Amino acid sequence: MSKPLLEIKGLHVGFKVFEGIVKVLDGVNIKVWPFEKVGIVGETGCGKTTTIKAIMRILTGNSLVTPKSEILFEGKNILRMNKSEIEQIRRNKIAMVFQDPTSSLNPVFSVGTQLNDIVKYTYKENKPGEKKLKEDFKQKIMQILKKVYLPDPERMYQSYPIQLSGGMRQRVCIAMALIGRKELLIFDEPGTSLDVTIKDQIFRLIIQIISERKTSMILISHNLGDVKNVVERVYVMYAGYIAEVAKTKEFFDNPLHPYSKGLLLATPKLSGGIGEGISGHIPNYANPPKGCRFHPRCKYRMLICSEKKPPLFNINDSHQVACFLFQNRSNCK
Amino acid sequence: MKTDDILTVDRLKKYFIIPQGIVKAVNEISFSIKSGETFGIVGESGSGKSTVVYTLIGIYGATEGNIIYKGKYNISQNFRKRPHKLKKDIQIVFQDPGSSLNPAQSIKEILETPLKVHNICKNKNDREEKILELLEMVELSANYMYRYPWMLGGGEKQMVAIARALSVNPSLILLDEPTSALDVSVQAKVINKLIQFQKKLNLTSVFITHDLSLMRNVASRIAIMYLGKICEVAQSSEFFDNPLHPYTRMLISSVMVISEEEEKLKPKDITSIGEIPSPINIPPGCSFYSRCPKRMEICKCEDPSFVEITEGHTVRCHLFKK
Amino acid sequence: MSKNIYIQKKTSKKWENIQRSWYSFSRNRLSVIGLIVILLVIFIAIFAPYISPSPESAGLYINFSGANQPPSLSNLCGTDGIGRDVLSRIFFGFRISLFMVIVVLALVAPFGVVMGVMAGYFHNNLIGIIIMRITDMLLAIPPLLLALVICSTLNPNVVNAMIAISIGWWPWYCRLIYGYTISIKGEDYVRSAEVIGASNIHILFKEILRNCLSPILTKMSLDAGVIILIASMISFIGLGAQPPTPDLGSMVADGCKYLPELWWISVFPAFGILITALSFNLIGDGIGKIFMKVRG
Numbered sequence: 028m029s030k031p032l033l034e035i036k037g038l039h040v041g042f043k044v045f046e047g048i049v050k051v052l053d054g055v056n057i058k059v060w061p062f063e064k065v066g067i068v069g070e071t072g073c074g075k076t077t078t079i080k081a082i083m084r085i086l087t088g089n090s091l092v093t094p095k096s097e098i099l100f101e102g103k104n105i106l107r108m109n110k111s112e113i114e115q116i117r118r119n120k121i122a123m124v125f126q127d128p129t130s131s132l133n134p135v136f137s138v139g140t141q142l143n144d145i146v147k148y149t150y151k152e153n154k155p156g157e158k159k160l161k162e163d164f165k166q167k168i169m170q171i172l173k174k175v176y177l178p179d180p181e182r183m184y185q186s187y188p189i190q191l192s193g194g195m196r197q198r199v200c201i202a203m204a205l206i207g208r209k210e211l212l213i214f215d216e217p218g219t220s221l222d223v224t225i226k227d228q229i230f231r232l233i234i235q236i237i238s239e240r241k242t243s244m245i246l247i248s249h250n251l252g253d254v255k256n257v258v259e260r261v262y263v264m265y266a267g268y269i270a271e272v273a274k275t276k277e278f279f280d281n282p283l284h285p286y287s288k289g290l291l292l293a294t295p296k297l298s299g300g301i302g303e304g305i306s307g308h309i310p311n312y313a314n315p316p317k318g319c320r321f322h323p324r325c326k327y328r329m330l331i332c333s334e335k336k337p338p339l340f341n342i343n344d345s346h347q348v349a350c351f352l353f354q355n356r357s358n359c360k
Numbered sequence: 361m362k363t364d365d366i367l368t369v370d371r372l373k374k375y376f377i378i379p380q381g382i383v384k385a386v387n388e389i390s391f392s393i394k395s396g397e398t399f400g401i402v403g404e405s406g407s408g409k410s411t412v413v414y415t416l417i418g419i420y421g422a423t424e425g426n427i428i429y430k431g432k433y434n435i436s437q438n439f440r441k442r443p444h445k446l447k448k449d450i451q452i453v454f455q456d457p458g459s460s461l462n463p464a465q466s467i468k469e470i471l472e473t474p475l476k477v478h479n480i481c482k483n484k485n486d487r488e489e490k491i492l493e494l495l496e497m498v499e500l501s502a503n504y505m506y507r508y509p510w511m512l513g514g515g516e517k518q519m520v521a522i523a524r525a526l527s528v529n530p531s532l533i534l535l536d537e538p539t540s541a542l543d544v545s546v547q548a549k550v551i552n553k554l555i556q557f558q559k560k561l562n563l564t565s566v567f568i569t570h571d572l573s574l575m576r577n578v579a580s581r582i583a584i585m586y587l588g589k590i591c592e593v594a595q596s597s598e599f600f601d602n603p604l605h606p607y608t609r610m611l612i613s614s615v616m617v618i619s620e621e622e623e624k625l626k627p628k629d630i631t632s633i634g635e636i637p638s639p640i641n642i643p644p645g646c647s648f649y650s651r652c653p654k655r656m657e658i659c660k661c662e663d664p665s666f667v668e669i670t671e672g673h674t675v676r677c678h679l680f681k682k
Numbered sequence: 683m684s685k686n687i688y689i690q691k692k693t694s695k696k697w698e699n700i701q702r703s704w705y706s707f708s709r710n711r712l713s714v715i716g717l718i719v720i721l722l723v724i725f726i727a728i729f730a731p732y733i734s735p736s737p738e739s740a741g742l743y744i745n746f747s748g749a750n751q752p753p754s755l756s757n758l759c760g761t762d763g764i765g766r767d768v769l770s771r772i773f774f775g776f777r778i779s780l781f782m783v784i785v786v787l788a789l790v791a792p793f794g795v796v797m798g799v800m801a802g803y804f805h806n807n808l809i810g811i812i813i814m815r816i817t818d819m820l821l822a823i824p825p826l827l828l829a830l831v832i833c834s835t836l837n838p839n840v841v842n843a844m845i846a847i848s849i850g851w852w853p854w855y856c857r858l859i860y861g862y863t864i865s866i867k868g869e870d871y872v873r874s875a876e877v878i879g880a881s882n883i884h885i886l887f888k889e890i891l892r893n894c895l896s897p898i899l900t901k902m903s904l905d906a907g908v909i910i911l912i913a914s915m916i917s918f919i920g921l922g923a924q925p926p927t928p929d930l931g932s933m934v935a936d937g938c939k940y941l942p943e944l945w946w947i948s949v950f951p952a953f954g955i956l957i958t959a960l961s962f963n964l965i966g967d968g969i970g971k972i973f974m975k976v977r978g
Binding site for chain 1: 404405513514515516543544545546547548549550551552570571572573574576577597600610611612613614615616617618619621622625626631632633635636
Binding site for chain 2: 695869870871872873874875876877878879880881884888889892893895
């Protein structure tokens with residue numbers, strides 16, 4: 028069996044703030060295999076953006092990553108890399124499309140200028156002797172703009188972000204991530220600020236690009252519906268740890284973790300029906316609950332839940348749940 | 361206009377004049393709302409749904425047309441020209457909980473303002489008690505009184521906004537995408553609370569959203585808007601079981617669903633294409649012409665008029681002529 | 683729950699907010715240094731008569747035999763042309779500088795801010811237009827020049843210098859708050875108050891101005907430094923404090939004729955101006971950061 032492309036092992040991240048140290052990530056374990064599409068679903072504040080920022084090493088200054096945490100990319104620990112190795116990763120290996128296209132694009136530079144910067148940065152080291160011509164760069168940019176189905180690439184090159192609609196800006200951001208050969212693409216809630224029909228188009232574009240380019244993908248969302256038809260495996264995150272992971276079909280047919288079940292029930296159905304929300308609210312990270320972080324909100328909580336943190340129990344080869352309800356159903360990890 | 365109609369909108373227009381031309385944000389719409397009903401308006405950005413709500417609440421004054429409230433008051437004007445007592449009868453909950461609460465005021469001060477403006481309570485003590493009551497109603501503990509909005513989560517902020525709107529006992533409440541900025545589980549809580557309030561207080565509400573799955577569970581009657589005009593109006597179940605207008609079908613087919621039975625509801629003959637055009641200087645003819653997969657020659661030059669297909673189900677499209 | 687618990691909670695929340703603000707402020711070492719220096723200056727200014735080595739130097743005092751002495755153990759900053767102790771005069775000079783800063787800011791900030799918020803909220807009406815045109819006219823003239831013109835027409839003294847600075851200063855606050863008001867005006871919480879029927883006074887003061895504290899306080903602390911400089915410049919020319927009042931600017935002016943041999947007569951007062959103005963600037967930076975974090 029091949030090695031995973033990206034493996035996050037025991038990631039613990041905290042932040043130093045007025046209230047003390049907030050322990051946001053509490054041991055995150057994620058694996059992404061080559062050419063695999065993985066989704067991470069979780070609500071606001073669960074730590075998914077923090078995880079992604081940890082991968083790209085762009086956490087804020089007051090962040091604390093414990094020494095035992097590991098983020099292995101192609102076998103090497105990203106958290107221990109030096110500056111030039113990280114730059115290599117960002118140049119040729121991992122690309123990220125951020126959540127809000129409006130704030131991802133610099134409003135005072137044209138689209139062409141911004142894409143040009145990225146092209147220059149990406150190809151900077153490839154052929155150190157050869158001087159790249161401006162025309163070559165522009166060619167590459169035109170190609171990329173056509174790839175994301177932006178109408179009239181010539182005009183797009185000269186336009187400023189403010190002249191573009193939300194959908195077009197999102198396409199530009201995706202184009203930026205496609206420059207150069209990348210092994211892993213990370214999309215952070217790509218449809219959030221977009222209309223329903225535009226979001227549908229963007230998702231279809233993403234699916235097409237991923238299948239053409241044969242890269243791995245991590246798609247982050249707070250909506251279960253977004254990931255259903257796009258990813259092969261689903262991770263459900265809650266309060267800084269992975270609650271459940273399973274293959275997509277199995278997850279939607281048979282969700283096990285009480286939080287996953289609650290989420291699915293709470294999603295309004297087009298055919299009618301909206302469940303109750305999950306009572307309570309996300310924990311205070313400065314003083315998180317002992318044991319399972321979900322137990323204060325859980326209908327099925329037992330005594331052990333408030334004492335010990337549940338590990339991920341194997342239900343079958345691809346389905347794992349971090350919940351003591353399933354301790355007997357599995358062979359402990 | 362029937363006697364139990366709490367709100368009648370008659371050929372309402374709201375135009376904005378900008379240097380590049382005229383933006384016809386609301387381009388002649390008419391509808392009525394019965395007392396106790398939840399009327400939903402669905403549409404994407406640029407459709408004009410928020411403008412409709414802002415005109416109803418008085419942030420904008422209508423350019424043309426009439427809005428008749430409770431059969432006797434004409435409230436087409438800007439809020440500054442409306443009678444003071446009407447201001448408490450119609451309330452609004454805004455979309456973004458982060459900006460609808462003043463970050464420099466504590467929750468207590470935020471909830472006190474409407475009470476003070478309309479002299480709901482006789483003195484300071486009564487006001488404090490009423491505020492405690494309001495907080496309890498939205499299931500927030502009394503600790504929240506002295507907190508500031510930035511200390512609250514999105515759902516809690518929205519609950520405060522709802523409590524603020526209900527503090528003056530309105531008859532009509534306008535909800536402009538109240539849960540778009542919230543997570544799914546929080547949204548479910550807020551929506552369930554809203555439905556509860558509506559039943560208990562016999563509120564009439566106008567609910568705006570772009571989320572069709574949510575609309576299905578909230579509204580009793582739904583209107584869909586595109587570029588300033590209403591395309592189709594129907595009862596909630598009819599709207600989803602039998603969508604007629606091509607835009608309605610396109611929108612429903614774009615919804616991301618999680619179960620098989622929902623997939624079956626989605627029209628398979630249409631996928632979304634194109635983007636909403638600029639609302640500046642809209643060309644004549646049907647506003648949906650540029651994106652419609654079923655367009656015909658006549659759609660380019662003539663704007664269709666409303667046709668009633670079944671009881672309560674009207675559609676504005678050349679495909680359906682009487 | 684009894685009323686007392688609420689009062690407790692209210693005060694404990696207020697205390698918590700103060701602690702929180704201090705936490706954000708104290709992250710910046712430079713701002714804390716600035717604060718310490720200013721507190722020291724304030725202390726010196728208040729207790730000047732008690733801690734000066736030679737309090738009589740601040741008034742009419744002549745001691746020609748001890749004049750023009752370089753810095754020594756008995757006169758840490760030396761003596762000036764008439765034999766007055768420079769260090770004591772600096773201590774008393776801080777009093778005047780701080781006095782001017784406080785009075786000018788107390789006049790200028792409230793007036794400018796109120797004008798600004800009215801102009802911004804009613805910016806399409808006559809009130810707004812009139813206020814902004816007056817502001818534009820006053821802003822077209824460099825503040826120092828304006829202050830000098832006013833000072834030269836009135837009798838030169840500290841009070842008139844303050845009036846002169848104030849007249850040219852309030853428009854800056856007006857314009858700052860005008861801009862802020864226009865951007866806050868469209869926010870949902872202001873609209874919410876409008877449609878509920880709140881009075882204009884409520885909206886201007888409770889809704890809009892409460893959110894302008896950050897730029898106002900930041901500007902006030904940055905201004906404090908500049909006001910000291912401008913006051914010093916006015917005194918340097920001779921239009922501000924008159925002798926024997928120990929004003930830092932006039933001390934620098936007096937000492938100029940003795941440069942470079944008797945350097946201490948100018949340099950130490952100039953240094954006093956420098957550290958006061960600089961420290962106010964550093965505090966201003968820190969204050970800006972408090973509000974950034976709190977709104978975070």
